[in-house]
Amino acid sequence: MAGLIILGFFLIVALAAPLLADSRGLSPVGATGGVLDPPSLDYPMGTDDLGRSVLTLTIWGSRISLMVGFFATALSMVIGAVIGIAAGYYGGWRETAMMRFTDWFLVIPFLPLAIVLASILGRSLFNIILVIGITSWPGTARLVRAQTLSVKERPYVERARALGAGDWHLITRHILPNVFPLIFANTILVVAIAILSETTLSFLGLGDPLRISWGTILEFAFNGGAASRGAWWWLLPPGVAIVLVVLAFTMCGYALDEILNPRLRRR
Amino acid sequence: MIAAEERVQASVGSLLSVRDLSVEYPSQAGPVPAVRGVTFDVAEGEILGLAGESGCGKSTIAHALLRLLPPDARVTGQVLLNGEDVLTMKFGRLRAVRWDEASIVFQGAMHSMNPVQRVGDQIVEAVRLHRPGTNDRQGQAQVGELLERVGLPARRARDYPHELSGGQRQRAMIAMALACDPKLLIADEPTTALDVMVQAQVLSLLKELQRELKLGLIFITHDLSVLVELCDRIAVMYAGRIVEEGPAEAIFERPAHPYSWGLSGSFPRIGDPEYRRAPGGLPGDPPDPQRLPTGCPFHPRCPRAFEPCPDTDPPMYPAVHGGFAACLLLDSKLNPEGARA
Numbered sequence: 001m002a003g004l005i006i007l008g009f010f011l012i013v014a015l016a017a018p019l020l021a022d023s024r025g026l027s028p029v030g031a032t033g034g035v036l037d038p039p040s041l042d043y044p045m046g047t048d049d050l051g052r053s054v055l056t057l058t059i060w061g062s063r064i065s066l067m068v069g070f071f072a073t074a075l076s077m078v079i080g081a082v083i084g085i086a087a088g089y090y091g092g093w094r095e096t097a098m099m100r101f102t103d104w105f106l107v108i109p110f111l112p113l114a115i116v117l118a119s120i121l122g123r124s125l126f127n128i129i130l131v132i133g134i135t136s137w138p139g140t141a142r143l144v145r146a147q148t149l150s151v152k153e154r155p156y157v158e159r160a161r162a163l164g165a166g167d168w169h170l171i172t173r174h175i176l177p178n179v180f181p182l183i184f185a186n187t188i189l190v191v192a193i194a195i196l197s198e199t200t201l202s203f204l205g206l207g208d209p210l211r212i213s214w215g216t217i218l219e220f221a222f223n224g225g226a227a228s229r230g231a232w233w234w235l236l237p238p239g240v241a242i243v244l245v246v247l248a249f250t251m252c253g254y255a256l257d258e259i260l261n262p263r264l265r266r267r
Numbered sequence: 268m269i270a271a272e273e274r275v276q277a278s279v280g281s282l283l284s285v286r287d288l289s290v291e292y293p294s295q296a297g298p299v300p301a302v303r304g305v306t307f308d309v310a311e312g313e314i315l316g317l318a319g320e321s322g323c324g325k326s327t328i329a330h331a332l333l334r335l336l337p338p339d340a341r342v343t344g345q346v347l348l349n350g351e352d353v354l355t356m357k358f359g360r361l362r363a364v365r366w367d368e369a370s371i372v373f374q375g376a377m378h379s380m381n382p383v384q385r386v387g388d389q390i391v392e393a394v395r396l397h398r399p400g401t402n403d404r405q406g407q408a409q410v411g412e413l414l415e416r417v418g419l420p421a422r423r424a425r426d427y428p429h430e431l432s433g434g435q436r437q438r439a440m441i442a443m444a445l446a447c448d449p450k451l452l453i454a455d456e457p458t459t460a461l462d463v464m465v466q467a468q469v470l471s472l473l474k475e476l477q478r479e480l481k482l483g484l485i486f487i488t489h490d491l492s493v494l495v496e497l498c499d500r501i502a503v504m505y506a507g508r509i510v511e512e513g514p515a516e517a518i519f520e521r522p523a524h525p526y527s528w529g530l531s532g533s534f535p536r537i538g539d540p541e542y543r544r545a546p547g548g549l550p551g552d553p554p555d556p557q558r559l560p561t562g563c564p565f566h567p568r569c570p571r572a573f574e575p576c577p578d579t580d581p582p583m584y585p586a587v588h589g590g591f592a593a594c595l596l597l598d599s600k601l602n603p604e605g606a607r608a
Contacts, residue, residue: 155373155374156378156381156389158335159380160381162333162365162371163366163370163392163396164364164393164397165362165392166362173381174381177381
C-alpha cells in the first residue's frame with residue numbers, strides 16, 4: 001500500500017512535470033539562481049553549480065528515469081517471455097540452445113557488459129533502454145521457462161492439442177495466459193532494477209547527455225564536487241527519489257508476488 | 268490363429284479399425300512396452316468397452332488413436348479412421364482430423380479445462396479451430412445448443428470452470444467433444460472422479476447421445492459393471508494386450524478368460540451375504556511391463572494355469588460366447604477336456 005502511494009506520487013510528478021516546473025530551468029542558459037545556493041524559498045532544494053534549481057532538475061529527471069525504467073523493462077520482458085516460452089514449450093535441442101544462451105547472458109557481469117554496449121552504441125536515450133533491456137532478461141527467461149514447463153503438461157493443454165490446436169494457438173491461448181501473472185509480478189521487480197541500472201549508467205557518464213535523469217544529476221553533482229563543497233542539497237533530492245522509487249517498486253512487486261503466488265501467502 | 272485372420276477380414280469398412288497397434292515408451296532401462304499388438308474395430312453407432320486394470324495400456328490406446336502420445340513414444344501398427352491411417356498422415360491433416368472425426372472425453376474433467384477461460388469460450392475454441400469463419404454469434408448459439416443437449420442451461424457458457432460442479436464439468440466436456448460432430452467418441456474413464464449418482468447420470472447421457480447421433484463410442488474404464496450396461500462389445504485388456512473380446516453381456520456372465528472371471532468376480536453382488544464373507548477378485552499385482560512373465564503373461568496370477576502356460580503365449584481362440592479369448596484352456600489339443608464355458 002505504502003509502495004503504491006509512493007509510486008503514484010512519483011508518477012503524478014513525472015506526468016505533471018510541465019505544470020510543476022518550467023522546463024527552461026533545465027538549460028544552463030536559462031538558469032536564474034546563484035551558484036550552489038542552499039535551499040531557500042525561491043529554490044526549495046537549492047541550486048547547482050550552474051544556478052539551476054535542483055527541484056526542477058529532480059522533477060524533470062523523474063520523467064526520464066521512470067521512462068527508461070518502464071521501456072527497458074518492457075523490452076526485457078518481451079525478450080525473456082519469448083525465449084522462456086519457446087524454450088519451455090519446444091524442448092529438446094532448441095531448449096538447450098536457448099537456455100545456454102540465457103546462461104551466458106546470466107553469468108556475464110551486468111555492469112561491464114552494459115558499459116561496453118553503451119559505449120559502442122553511443123550515448124542516447126534509446127540506446128540506454130536497449131542496453132538495459134538486453135542485459136536484464138535472462139532471469140525472466142528462466143522463470144518463464146520453468147512455469148511453461150509446468151503449464152504445458154497440464155491436461156487442458158493436452159485437450160487443446162486433441163482439439164486440433166497448433167503450436168501458436170496453444171502458446172497464445174493456453175500457455176501465455178497462465179504464465180502471464182508470473183511475468184507481471186516479475187515486471188515490477190525488474191522495473192526497480194532497470195531504474196537503478198539507468199542511474200548507474202548515467203552516473204558513469206554513459207547516459208544521454210541532452211536529457212536529465214536522476215543519475216545525470218548525481219553525475220553532475222559528483223563531478224561538480226558537491227560533496228567537498230558541502231552542497232548536500234544537490235545530492236540528496238535525486239538520491240532520495242531513487243531510493244524511494246526503487247523501494248516502492250520492490251514493495252509492490254513482493255505484494256503482487258504474494259497475491260499471485262499462493263505458496264507465499266500467510267507465511 | 269485362423270480366428271485372428273477372420274477378425275482381420277471381418278473389419279473392412281468399419282469406422283475405426285486398429286491393426287496390430289504397439290506402443291513402447293523409452294526409459295532408462297530400455298523400452299517399456301505399454302501396448303503390444305492390439306487389434307480391434309468399432310463400427311458406426313457401436314459402443315466398444317475397453318476394460319482392464321490400471322497400467323494395462325487402456326489410456327495409452329486412447330491417446331494413440333489421435334496420436335497424442337509424447338513424441339518419444341514408439342508407435343507401430345495401423346489406426347485406420349474412416350480408412351485413413353492416423354499414424355502416418357501429415358501433421359496438417361492430423362490436426363484437421365482431430366476432433367472433427369474423432370474426439371475425446373478426457374479422464375479428469377477437473378483439469379481438462381483452462382481455469383482462466385470461460386467454459387463457452389473453450390467449447391467455441393473447438394469450433395473455431397475447425398471452422399475458422401465462425402463468428403461470435405454463431406459460436407455462441409452453437410455453444411448454447413451443445414450445452415442444452417448435455418443438460419446444462421445455455422447461460423452456463425459464461426461461467427468459469429471452477430464455478431461448475433464435477434458432473435457439470437464432465438457434461439461440458441462432453442458438449443465440447445460433440446462440438447464438431449465427430450463420428451467417433453473416445454471416452455477415457457469419463458466417470459472415475461465422479462460419485463455414483465452423477466456417474467449414472469453421465470453414463471445415461473452418453474448412451475442417449477450415442478444413440479441419437481449414431482456415434483461410434485469407445486468407452487474406457489476399469490469398471491466392468493459399467494461396461495456391461497453401456498456397451499455392445501467388450502474387450503478386456505491385460506498387460507498391453509486384448510485377452511478377451513466379445514458381446515458385452517456374455518463376457519460378464521460367462522467369461523472365457525480366467526482374468527475376466529477375476530474382473531467380473533471383483534464386483535460386489537449387493538444383498539448377497541456369501542459375497543461379503545468371500546469377496547472375489549484377483550490376487551497379486553499386474554506385471555511390470557518391463558519384465559513380463561514368459562508364455563501367457565497372466566499365468567503367475569492365474570488360478571487355472573497348467574503345464575503349457577509358462578512357455579506358450581496364447582493366440583486368440585474362439586470362445587463359446589461368440590467372441591475370442593487368449594487362453595490355452597480353450598485349445599482343444601492342449602486341454603482336451605474342453606474349455607470351461
